[in-house]
Amino acid sequence: MQQVLNKEPINSSVEISKKVQKGEVILKVQDLYKSYNRGTPVLQDIQMELKQGEFISIIGPSGAGKSTFLRCINRMIDPTSGSIVFDNTEMTSLKKADLRKQRSKIGMVFQHYNLVSRLSVFENVLHGRFGYKSTLQGVFSLFSEEEKELALSILDKLGMKEFAYKRCDQLSGGQKQRVGIARALVQQPKLLLCDEPIASLDPNASKIIMDHLKDISETMGITVLVNLHQVDVALKYSDRVIGLNKGRIVYDGVPEKLSNSAIRDIYGSEIEDLILE
Amino acid sequence: MQATSSMQSNIKIRNGKIQIKTFNRSNFVLHFILSFLVLFTIVAPFFLEYGAIDIQTAIFYTLDNLKMMFLQPALSQVTLTAALYQILITLALAFLSTLIGAVISFFLAILSAKNLMPSYISNVIIAFNSFIRAVPTVLWVLIFAIVAGLGSVAAILGMTLHTIAYLTKAYAESFEEIDNGMIEALRATGAKWWHIIIHVVLPQTSSYMVSWTFLRFETNYGVAIAMGAAAAAGGIGFELFMASSFYYDLHEVGMITYFALIIALILEFISIRIKNKLIGSKS
Ligand SMILES: Nc1ncnc2c1ncn2[C@@H]1O[C@H](COP(=O)(O)OP(=O)(O)OP(=O)(O)O)[C@@H](O)[C@H]1O
């Protein structure tokens, strides 16, 4: 755990690579293919290694396969072929109980938060513990005091403790997303998958969320993999940027080296509009 | 002038007028059947065989009977407490069949909701339900009467069966309206299927289920009255049957009808209150 508690500021690519090399490989994707209904492949020939505590953004145009890729990792979508090794376990061949166990180690954050709107913040956060519960424990909400304290401390860290008993449908978007992150963190995950976490938020709320995600990767040693639409945000926060176009990785490297021509490769011809922003 | 050219390409024009709808077989059949029914309703009375009945006197007597029933209601064979007691029995019949039906429906609805179950399971249950719903409650009661004998047991069985078919459909539809993202989010944490049922499906739909259930209770109250008369299930319906067919006491029929009506109104009122309170507070 020590190597990931490294809080040195990251301002050059040399330091980044140093830090990255310190972390062990947490996720290894090889030859991943995915096609829906035997149509054209949505993901092709994906190779990727993620290290502990890394902050990685995936950018790419709409329909590039970003969401599909994220969901292949925790098997919300079954890949067509290839290998995904997460935390030394091959994910693609897992069956029910083992899959649950692996999923409990992967947190997921969604664009639309996906909170149970009629339940309280506290209840929603505790949902993150279901992966560790038997059927009856979960059905009757039998959470230990430690789990409740964990949930509250995470809420506190995200500045949401005062809302613990508030119903989720009474929160703002930014607050909902913080609850979504809390639900993922209470799983005590090794990997956090975020599918466009700020796409429905205003700039202020977006900054708060991205700062929290960055902090999570730096201080908790959790690998954070974020799908993003905003190139500038990706450049600002990431240790590493992955560019996806038509299901293929067309860029994988530090943000500093992401040249305009590389961005053009990722986004195709629409790039001029993007750079102007 | 582009508009005209596009009009020529795919816009239908008949008798120089632009058609709003395109021809569609199911619409045509629907219109045909509706027109036929309207025509039939208008023409049919002219062909009815009235026998010796003089329409004028018939109408007069009917009005007189109605006057006896509703303007001069009175109890003669049953006492007031007995009538209230019988209403209680009718309510109990309705309550029991709704309650048993609701509990069973909850589980069946889980099995028949397409977002919670594979479609081959849900389709079987949906087909089975449609069959049960297609047969009227009274018929189910009479079918059960073969084994249970005419009476409250057959009535409750038949009403429960119909309630199950109805509520399963209503519950399943509200389950299917749940945002799939919530289910996805919990599956991604490693939650089990039952965890999702209890902690997503139940809280998100409980208010809909309560209001559907109460609506069905209202319906079952009405059915229970009819069953009292038709299947000797007891309750106020049986008294109504006795008053009208056995004692020919129209005053009493009127009084009992008023009783039944007041209870129905109260139920309706409660039902609306529940609906507004629960569903109104959602957004
Ligand atoms: N369930 C599905 N069935 C069939 N095709 C699908 C399904 N889900 C996604 N696709 C297709 O896969 C491709 C990639 O979709 P995906 O959602 O992964 O893209 P994305 O990069 O996340 O896009 P966006 O930025 O718009 O969210 C798209 O062409 C989409 O039409």
Ligand SMILES: [Mg+2]
């Ligand atoms: Mg997407």
